[in-house]
Amino acid sequence: MRQKYMHQSRTGRSILLVDDSMEYLESTRKLLEREGHTVLTATSGAEALEIVKRERVDLMLVDYFMPGMTGEELVRQVRKFRPYLQIIIQTGYAGEQPPRELLKRLDIQGYYDKSEGPEKLLLWVDAGLKSAYFIELLYKSRQGLKYILNITPDLHKIQSLQDLLKGVLLQISGLLGVVHSFLAVVPEMPGKERKPGLAEGFLAVLENDLNLVIQAGTGRFSQMKKVDLDLLGMENMREVRGALKEGTVQVLESATVIPLLVGETRIGVIYLDYLVTDSQELELIQIFANQAAVAIQNTRLYQMATVDKLTGLYVRGFFEQCLIREVRAAFREGRDLSFLLLDIDDMKKINDTGGHQAGDKALAMLGEILRETTRSTDITCRYGGDEFAVILPHANPEGAVVAAGRIIESLEDKKVEIDSGYMPLRCSIGISTLPKYALSLDDVPRPFPAAYFQEMAGLLVKKADVELYQAKKKGDSQYSGPAVLAWLPIPGEKADGE
Structure with missing residues (x-):
């Protein structure tokens, strides 16, 4: 039956002692534990195999002749799944097998004659553990470098x-x-x-x-x-x-x-x-x-x-590049694309009564609301001054309305501190949508002019700006739209009636 023993001042090394003699197991266990090692014991080759499969073992001390599975047979089985485990064969009969032949044939790291006494055994144990240590270092180094190479793309x-x-x-x-x-x-x-x-x-x-x-x-x-x-x-x-x-x-x-x-x-x-x-x-x-x-x-x-420092949202120049990219993707993949243009209500009053510090606070608060209420796939930006914009990939007109409503609802309890108290933070939103592109891409000329997508992106913003103006006319905390655009004729395509 397997036993596990611990020593108070541990070396962190684990040794498996395999021998059919309980007396030898007990005396050798005590000797090795006094050296600070963790000792596992087994009385048969089959039991030893199970231990090696389940436990961390740095070194095996194996009796050569045991009933059932001999030490040589055990070594051959272990080598099938632990090729680098350090193993020392022990024998009570000096002439049992020539040591050099055993070392070569079984790929073991030591041969100990039990008649040579405990000091010789400890010498072999120290040598075996030192080899195990350096093999572990090489393995860790190789695995570590492989790990770093694999994760480097994620870092960058x-x-x-x-x-x-x-x-x-x-x-x-x-x-x-x-x-x-x-x-x-x-x-x-x-x-x-x-x-x-x-x-x-x-x-x-x-x-x-x-x-x-x-x-x-x-x-x-x-x-x-x-x-x-x-x-x-x-x-x-x-x-x-x-x-x-x-x-x-x-x-x-x-x-x-x-x-x-x-x-x-x-x-x-x-x-x-x-x-x-x-x-x-x-x-x-x-x-x-x-x-x-x-x-x-x-x-x-x-x-x-x-990224805009005050709001934590993208700056306009980078955002416009993203918008063109998303228009191109919507065209190529045949999916909806919606756009929101937002403007803070009464921003002049906030600045006049609370100063630009209050105005900055309002901008930062709306930036935070947009990060919290939009999806991870949406792209948010400070468009300029007190205007903000949101790109909504895969959003149809109904989805764009839901997104706008969610932003307005999230502002209901938000207030900006000014000298005389607080002012509510509100915004108006204009919505525009590009519907799914219905034509076959096989009819699209190649190369396709990049200016086409730039023009469609500009129209998407222009329509949202018109809707924003309509929302402002309704009063605070309103949205208008969505204005659904038609895709412009493909360059080189004949217009209807020609």
Whole structure:
């Protein structure tokens, strides 16, 4: 029957001892446990096979001659599914098999004559465990590099900064099997506005202020998003800041801190509640951290160019490119496409009574509402001034009306603070729709002129603008439309009656 024994000061290594002699098992078990190893025992080859399949085993000590399945037969069976497991054959008969022949024939790592005493056994055990350690390092290195190569495309794809930060932490936690971890970034300099929906407080370099704000966490840190690290009361905060300031991995008493740097640019740190002492693992971590830091920096630069800082929505130039792309996709795939144009009601009054600070607050609030009420496939933008726009892929006229109604409903209880109290936040919406393209694409000339889609996109916006004007005439919190457009004649296609 299998038994498992533990030693107080563990080495972290597990040895399977296989012998049909209970007396030998017991004495050898005690010897190995005194060395700090975890010992598993089996009295037959069949029992040993089951243990190897279920448990982590670094080294096997196998008696050569056992009833039923011999040691040689057991080794051959184990090699079918654990080709790199370190195995030492034990024998009580020195002349049973020539040692060199056994080592070569069975691909085992040692041969121990029981008559040579415990010191010789411990010597073989140390050699076998050392080999197991280096094989494990090679395996981890190969798997780790493969893992990093596989996830690199995910790190560098276009995505929100917050999603990327979460992904980076989950990837490195998965690489090392860490449960408790967090990723913290350098906070924004005082006096700067923060970007709603993005990783708040993100700046490249701060010379004298190395405060850090948690942006993603796992395990016991999972509920600490947007928490200033100083508020955690961590005893090793000096070392955490030191990792970022010095730009080197810090291996603490029970944790590891990895800085995220791009050249001289300090981005943040990854904190792992896990002690990394192996040089191979540290090297893999550094490779991953370099990739992650570059991805974060690129995403930051991308969002600076495409996202409006105040509202967290796309800027108009990037949005117009998206609209042309969606018009082209709707044409090619034969699907509906709808468009919303929004304008904040009484924006002049908000600015006049509350100042531009109140106006900015109104803009930021509507940006947040649009992010919360639209689908992940919808594209939102600050179109200009107090105007906003939303692209609704796959939305027919009825779906566009539902989307507009949802936005207006979400604003019902929203108010903007001004000097004399509060003003309601309301908006008007104009709706336009391009219906499914009904013609066969086989009739479409090739190459197809890009100007056609630009013109259709312009018409979609123009119709929504007309509907927005009609909504404004109705009063606050109204929508108008949808105006359903007809696709323009295909270039080169004859008009009716010609």
